[in-house]
Amino acid sequence: LVGMEEKQSHNTERQHKAEGLLQELRLLRDKVNELEDEKSQYERKLKATKAEISNLQHLLLTKKTEIEHLQAQLLSRAPVSMDSA
Amino acid sequence: LVGMEEKQSHNTERQHKAEGLLQELRLLRDKVNELEDEKSQYERKLKATKAEISNLQHLLLTKKTEIEHLQAQLLSRAPVSMDSA
Numbered sequence: 001l002v003g004m005e006e007k008q009s010h011n012t013e014r015q016h017k018a019e020g021l022l023q024e025l026r027l028l029r030d031k032v033n034e035l036e037d038e039k040s041q042y043e044r045k046l047k048a049t050k051a052e053i054s055n056l057q058h059l060l061l062t063k064k065t066e067i068e069h070l071q072a073q074l075l076s077r078a079p080v081s082m083d084s085a
Numbered sequence: 086l087v088g089m090e091e092k093q094s095h096n097t098e099r100q101h102k103a104e105g106l107l108q109e110l111r112l113l114r115d116k117v118n119e120l121e122d123e124k125s126q127y128e129r130k131l132k133a134t135k136a137e138i139s140n141l142q143h144l145l146l147t148k149k150t151e152i153e154h155l156q157a158q159l160l161s162r163a164p165v166s167m168d169s170a
Contacts, residue, residue: 021106028113035120042127049134056141063148070155077162 018103018106021103021110025106025110025113028110028117032113032116032120035117035124038124039120039127042124042131046127046131046134049131049138052138053134053141056138056145060141060145060148063145063152066152067148067155070152070159074155074159074162077159
């Protein structure tokens with residue numbers, strides 16, 4: 001009887017270990033799914049911010065061109081210098 | 086004897102299942118670590134690109150101010166109009 005109880009106890013312990021492993025597997029699979037979702041969100045965000053950088057750089061370039069244009073206009077309208085007076 | 090062989094075969098099968106589970110656990114833990122590394126890389130990249138956007142926006146603001154300044158200068162140096170001639 002004692003031998004049978006020991007065997008029963010051994011089986012129960014093994015059962016608990018297996019359940020523990022399966023539980024850990026479920027948790028890890030959930031974690032992997034969660035992290036993969038986060039990863040694709042980051043990819044989208046990063047793509048969006050890179051597009052924003054590209055837009056800003058383009059806008060900056062147009063502003064630089066505008067500044068050059070205005071400076072050229074200013075030079076052409078500069079008050080007559082003392083030398084030519 | 087057949088009973089013992091069956092039991093042995095049953096144990097071997099159970100052993101294989103347990104090894105399979107442990108193997109899957111190891112793979113999932115590696116995957117979780119790998120994904121968490123990627124996540125922190127994305128966080129760094131995203132932080133860097135946001136800082137770049139902030140810099141570009143600041144630069145754009147200085148260019149706009151410069152343009153306004155140049156336009157004001159141009160107005161003040163506008164050729165004398167026909168009315169006042």
